[in-house]
Amino acid sequence: MTAPLVLAPPLIEGESLNGYVSRSAQLFGRTPRDFCTDLGMRWPYLCSGHDDQMERLAWLIGESPEKLSAHTAGKVGEGRFKLGQTVVTLGTMRRTAVRLCPQCVVTALTEIGPHGVFQLLEWAVTSLHTCGRYKCYLMTLPPAKHAHTNYDFVARVLDNIDAVQSACMSPETAQQTAFERYIRERIQRGPKNDWLKDLDLTQIHRLCLNLGAAIEGLKMKIMKTLGSQQERSLCQLGFKNVRAGPDGFKVALKRLHRQSTSNRPYFSADMGLFYQWLREYYEDPTLAPLVDLTCDHIFETYPIPTGKEVFDRVAPKQTLLNMHEARKRSGFGVMFLKGLLGHLDGVDLAEANLRTDVRVDELARAQAYVEGLINLEDAARMLGLSRSQIKALQSCGVLDMIKITSSLRYVLRNQAGKLLDKLNGLPTALPYRSVVPLREFCRSKQVTMVQIIDLWVQGELDGKLCRGEGVGLQAIEVE
Numbered sequence: 001m002t003a004p005l006v007l008a009p010p011l012i013e014g015e016s017l018n019g020y021v022s023r024s025a026q027l028f029g030r031t032p033r034d035f036c037t038d039l040g041m042r043w044p045y046l047c048s049g050h051d052d053q054m055e056r057l058a059w060l061i062g063e064s065p066e067k068l069s070a071h072t073a074g075k076v077g078e079g080r081f082k083l084g085q086t087v088v089t090l091g092t093m094r095r096t097a098v099r100l101c102p103q104c105v106v107t108a109l110t111e112i113g114p115h116g117v118f119q120l121l122e123w124a125v126t127s128l129h130t131c132g133r134y135k136c137y138l139m140t141l142p143p144a145k146h147a148h149t150n151y152d153f154v155a156r157v158l159d160n161i162d163a164v165q166s167a168c169m170s171p172e173t174a175q176q177t178a179f180e181r182y183i184r185e186r187i188q189r190g191p192k193n194d195w196l197k198d199l200d201l202t203q204i205h206r207l208c209l210n211l212g213a214a215i216e217g218l219k220m221k222i223m224k225t226l227g228s229q230q231e232r233s234l235c236q237l238g239f240k241n242v243r244a245g246p247d248g249f250k251v252a253l254k255r256l257h258r259q260s261t262s263n264r265p266y267f268s269a270d271m272g273l274f275y276q277w278l279r280e281y282y283e284d285p286t287l288a289p290l291v292d293l294t295c296d297h298i299f300e301t302y303p304i305p306t307g308k309e310v311f312d313r314v315a316p317k318q319t320l321l322n323m324h325e326a327r328k329r330s331g332f333g334v335m336f337l338k339g340l341l342g343h344l345d346g347v348d349l350a351e352a353n354l355r356t357d358v359r360v361d362e363l364a365r366a367q368a369y370v371e372g373l374i375n376l377e378d379a380a381r382m383l384g385l386s387r388s389q390i391k392a393l394q395s396c397g398v399l400d401m402i403k404i405t406s407s408l409r410y411v412l413r414n415q416a417g418k419l420l421d422k423l424n425g426l427p428t429a430l431p432y433r434s435v436v437p438l439r440e441f442c443r444s445k446q447v448t449m450v451q452i453i454d455l456w457v458q459g460e461l462d463g464k465l466c467r468g469e470g471v472g473l474q475a476i477e478v479e
């Protein structure tokens with residue numbers, strides 16, 4: 001040990017104030033409690049960051065009280081603490097359990113001695129799993145008998161020196177993730193002017209962790225058994241999606257919807273752990289931008305009935321229906337409706353069958369389209385032909401063949417109507433020429449009625465037909 005006689009060791013950047021007092025007491029061979037009493041302070045009050053205690057210590061070591069307060073996790077509200085330049089809640093801060101970097105501690109102990117063993121404030125934050133300097137994983141000491149004993153950092157280290165030294169001998173290391181860098185910067189320099197600036201450290205941690213877990217499709221049960229490495233990578237995955245701002249976040253929500261394998265996707269299931277977290281905390285005003293974006297996404301992407309509340313946002317006029325609701329509103333079977341929408345969109349049946357919802361305007365368009373369809377029987381009756389003749393007219397292209405699902409064929413009512421209009425446009429007689437009814441003509445010439453109708457529609461028989469008596473196209477007479 002080569003330490004000089006230093007009455008007040010200098011404060012190290014980012015170290016905790018109780019850790020500083022703990023190692024200063026070591027210098028004088030005193031307990032922190034006695035050390036404080038000797039110098040006219042009260043150790044428990046100092047640990048709690050009381051103003052008068054801080055002022056006295058500041059005076060004793062020649063620092064400003066403001067500088068000292070940056071080294072304490074002072075309470076700023078119920079369960080909320082100022083940590084460095086940011087705010088954290090108990091959800092991601094260990095107040096009493098002692099976490100530390102074995103490499104930093106052993107190096108300081110070896111090079112300086114117990115009074116050099118500093119405790120960094122950031123070690124209390126469970127969002128950070130590794131040391132920023134040595135990249136090794138942090139370790140947590142077994143809890144002390146009395147919670148307050150944990151504030152005497154150096155004593156806790158010395159009590160557990162074997163475990164600390166052995167962790168230091170075989171360190172497991174990991175590169176700092178972008179998420180950890182972001183957390184660390186916020187502790188050291190405060191929030192940047194980004195869209196998450198109003199969230200405290202705990203909310204940032206939970207946002208990233210739960211979004212990452214939702215993208216990975218993890219369930220709550222697994223989260224309770226996550227190791228440090230898994231938790232780090234989930235936080236990083238979530239952070240990757242939110243760091244780019246609201247647009248990146250929206251892309252992540254769309255991805256969760258796309259990943260759904262359900263026939264009836266539902267937002268709470270698709271968003272998984274992220275949704276469960278937001279449902280618990282949505283009333284926190286700092287989360288309002290996230291809640292707004294999430295609700296916008298839900299209302300745009302899922303069939304939510306008009307006026308239904310999601311969190312505390314009210315669904316606007318419903319524009320999207322699930323297949324069940326669309327079936328109820330339209331009376332169409334689900335498979336028929338999927339086929340029909342596919343037909344209108346020009347996609348094949350296999351792709352059409354993957355559909356899980358319908359926009360209200362699409363449904364109206366589909367209904368109007370179906371009103372314009374007639375089946376083969378009705379078309380046959382309308383045109384005075386047989387079903388097989390209607391099919392033949394479809395085969396040669398006089399009438400469009402409409403197939404919605406694989407089994408049934410339909411005819412467009414207005415196409416059949418146009419044939420009747422064309423018939424009505426024929427003269428009632430051809431002056432000075434003899435004509436015979438279509439059926440008779442076909443029999444004598446050994447041609448089909450469909451062939452004649454096809455030629456007529458193509459304009460090949462202009463001037464050779466007129467209109468006589470009969471049902472539908474049977475009224476055609478041929479020269």
Ligand SMILES: [Zn+2]
Nearest residue numbers: 101104131134
């Ligand atoms: Zn370290």
